[in-house]
Amino acid sequence: MVLKQWQLHNGFLLALAVFVAAFLAQVLAEEAVSVSKTRKDGGLSRYMLLINKEEQLATEHVWAGRDSATVLFDYKSGIIAYRVFDGQACYAAKMNRNTFPALDKLRETLDNEKNHKQSPPPPGKKYNVNLVPMKDQGKLGAPVQALCQGLPAYWAQEQIGEMFFIEAGACLRVDLLILDVSLCGHVGMSPDIAPLPLI
Numbered sequence: 001m002v003l004k005q006w007q008l009h010n011g012f013l014l015a016l017a018v019f020v021a022a023f024l025a026q027v028l029a030e031e032a033v034s035v036s037k038t039r040k041d042g043g044l045s046r047y048m049l050l051i052n053k054e055e056q057l058a059t060e061h062v063w064a065g066r067d068s069a070t071v072l073f074d075y076k077s078g079i080i081a082y083r084v085f086d087g088q089a090c091y092a093a094k095m096n097r098n099t100f101p102a103l104d105k106l107r108e109t110l111d112n113e114k115n116h117k118q119s120p121p122p123p124g125k126k127y128n129v130n131l132v133p134m135k136d137q138g139k140l141g142a143p144v145q146a147l148c149q150g151l152p153a154y155w156a157q158e159q160i161g162e163m164f165f166i167e168a169g170a171c172l173r174v175d176l177l178i179l180d181v182s183l184c185g186h187v188g189m190s191p192d193i194a195p196l197p198l199i
Contacts, residue, residue, distance in 0.1 A: 030054070033113045039064070039175065047177050049113070051106055057143060058106050060176050069174045071181075072147050075103050081144040082174055082183065083151065090148035091183050092140055093127055093156040101178055109178050122179050126171075127156035129185040156183055 031051045039045050045064040052058070056075040062068055072081045078095040101109070101123075112119045133152040137145050140153070171184040 031107065035113050035177070045175065049106070049109070049177055051103065053103065055143075056103065058103065060178070062174065062176060064175070067173065067175070070147065071174065071176060072143055073103075073106075074141055074143050077141040077144075079140055079144055081140065081147050081153075082156075082181065083147050084172060084174065084183070086172070088151060090137075090144075090151050090153040091127065091129060091156045092134070092144060092148070092153055093158060096158055099123075099125075106178060113177065122176065124180040124182070126159040126182040126184060128159055129183055130155040130157070131185070159184075 030053050032048065034046070034048045036044055036046050043064065045062060045067075047063075048061040050059045050061075058073040058075070060071045060073075062070070066086045068085045070083045072079075072083075073095070074080070075095070078097065080093050080095050080100075082091040082093075083089075084091065109119060111117075131154075133154055134140075137148055137153050140148070171182045174181040174183065
């Protein structure tokens with residue numbers, strides 16, 4: 001009982017911290033858009049996409065109950081970091097610049113959402129997650145380190161073709177405005193974590 005109350009309390013504090021961080025990031029961002037969309041399963045998701053061209057950073061916050069996440073795209077370092085709240089973990093991957101949407105493409109997506117223009121469905125990416133957590137998150141750069149602070153972080157390698165897919169383990173989906181992501185293999189999902197509220 002005490003453990004469950006502690007987890008709910010921590011879930012609330014985490015939700016509050018994410019809300020404050022999202023608000024501050026929106027103030028500092030050059031461009032921001034916030035939209036709500038109905039998912040394929042009929043649920044409602046809220047998205048906030050923030051772009052800072054000067055820092056070459058983009059951040060997307062997704063409020064979708066147990067599927068909530070914050071994703072940081074660091075174009076300067078070429079790192080993508082996924083902070084997934086259901087499993088209370090971070091996943092980092094190298095940005096494949098040949099297939100990943102450029103920062104200008106994100107701006108185009110942002111404009112389309114602002115103007116309610118129909119966009120093609122976002123591309124899908126699948127990652128295989130390393131079993132061993134990183135020992136030194138400092139190598140990921142300050143923005144990613146700040147996002148993942150206090151959580152275990154795992155390297156995720158983009159799957160190129162079906163032959164490299166790790167069959168063992170579950171896949172955790174992260175549906176973004178710009179990407180549909182699957183993190184597969186060693187992904188932790190805790191049944192007792194309180195979902196983030198829609199704000």
